[in-house]
Amino acid sequence: MSLFYQPEVSNGVLFLDEEESRHCIKVLRYKTGDTIQVQDGRGNIFSVRLTSAHQKKCEFEVIDTEFQQPPPYYIHVGIAPTKNLDRIEWFVEKTVEIGVQEISFISCKNSERKVLKLDRLERKALSAMKQSQHRYMPKLNELRSFNELTTKITETDKYIAHVDFDNPVGLARSAKAGGKYCVLIGPEGDFTSEEVEYALQNGFKKVSLGSSRLRTETAGIVACHTLNLINDA
Structure with a gap:
């Protein structure tokens, strides 16, 4: 059976956009x-059940409801948008799946993209949610400065993906199941070094994502x- 989206059904909005x-x-059809x-x-x-099958406003009545609890962990990725918009759209699609x-x-000092519109990315996220049959629509936040985001993170397991000679620990070894995670991913x-130091001062830990340059x-x-694999193990 096909799956459609209406975020306000519980508030009495009984039609599709x-x-x-x-x-x-x-x-x-x-x-x-x-x-x-x-x-x-x-x-x-x-x-x-459809009560009015109109292509501009398809109305319905609710027959039954099934609820699924959210997962017992929380994954938040903070990422610098790529210069090529297709690549960040691909990132959104695949992480939602x-x-x-x-x-x-x-927005970081070395970022090549300083402006980002969420409309298309939200559509990509919605399509990926429906395709993968996930029950929860991820929250997508507007572009913010590195310092602003770093100081406002509420997650308890905070990581910055940055590899140097003093950083041998991988994310897979550092993170534990059931956490509330935030991982920061830098621009091209x-x-x-100032941004890394600022993150460390705000409770982030440096982690590696492997030996390859990604x-x-x-x-x-x-x-x-x-992080999903850690929680599915």
């Missing part, structure tokens, strides 16, 4: 009286996947 309605009616599933990105999947709860975009030119988006995916 125009994009979802068009896909439901024009592409998949559902009709009034048909049953579909709608998720809200907050753990709920609703079995609903793997499993991520929050993504923050950070990496973090500056692109920014690859490093973000590796960090996300590593």
Whole structure:
């Protein structure tokens, strides 16, 4: 059965937006009286019956609700957007498929991209959530400065992915299951020594993501996947 998205079902919004309605009616050719599933990105999947099959506003009534608890861990990736927007879109898509709860975009001294619009990235995240059948829509945060983000992180397990001769510890060895994690991933030119020091002063630990030199988006995916593997073991 096809899965559609409406984040405000619990607040009485019983219709699909125009994009979802068009896909439901024009592409998949559902009709009034048909049953579909709608998720809200907050753990709920609703079995609903279509009461008005219109391609601009598809209305429904709720038949049944199934709720899934969030995972017992929290993964937050803070990443500097790449100059090539396709690469950061790919990062968002793949980390949502793997499993991520929050993504923050950070502007660093060596960042090549200083402006970022979330609309397209949020659509990528929504599509990936539906494709992978996850129940929770990740939170995507606007671009903020490195110092601003670093000082406002509330997660208890804080890491900055940065490799040097004084940093032999990998993320897989440092992180423990059931944590509330935040991992910072630097831009193409990496973090500056001042940024690394500022992160350390704010409770972050330096970690390695392996012996290979990774692109920014690859490093973000590796960090996300590593933390998921630790919790799936």
